[in-house]
Amino acid sequence: MHYRIAVQAGGGIWHGLFKSFRDKNGALVEPVALFTSPNTGTCLGLPVSQLTEHTVRKQIADSDALFEPYQERAVQFILRQFNRDSKSLGLRVLVRGEAEREEEMIAWG
Numbered sequence: 001m002h003y004r005i006a007v008q009a010g011g012g013i014w015h016g017l018f019k020s021f022r023d024k025n026g027a028l029v030e031p032v033a034l035f036t037s038p039n040t041g042t043c044l045g046l047p048v049s050q051l052t053e054h055t056v057r058k059q060i061a062d063s064d065a066l067f068e069p070y071q072e073r074a075v076q077f078i079l080r081q082f083n084r085d086s087k088s089l090g091l092r093v094l095v096r097g098e099a100e101r102e103e104e105m106i107a108w109g
Contacts, residue, residue: 007035010056040067
């Protein structure tokens with residue numbers, strides 16, 4: 001299947017095709033190739049008429065760029081949640097910036 005090859009060559013992870021259908025006005029909507037960004041796991045799609053290695057690579061880069069400003073905040077949030085939830089286990093995970101104030105990265109209670 002040449003759609004899969006274009007997605008993989010562009011760096012995406014292939015998932016399949018959203019089949020063509022007729023919209024409420026009866027116009028045919030072309031199939032959409034579905035793939036994910038390997039960096040963010042975001043599901044992306046391109047109409048098959050626009051599907052090339054280059055367009056897949058550009059779609060992934062554009063999508064990843066939207067995530068970049070929030071990536072560090074998301075990691076910090078997840079680590080804080082893990083730290084809060086793991087206190088009952090006696091495990092403490094330090095987020096960036098706390099390591100300079102603590103002697104150990106992980107302390108067992």
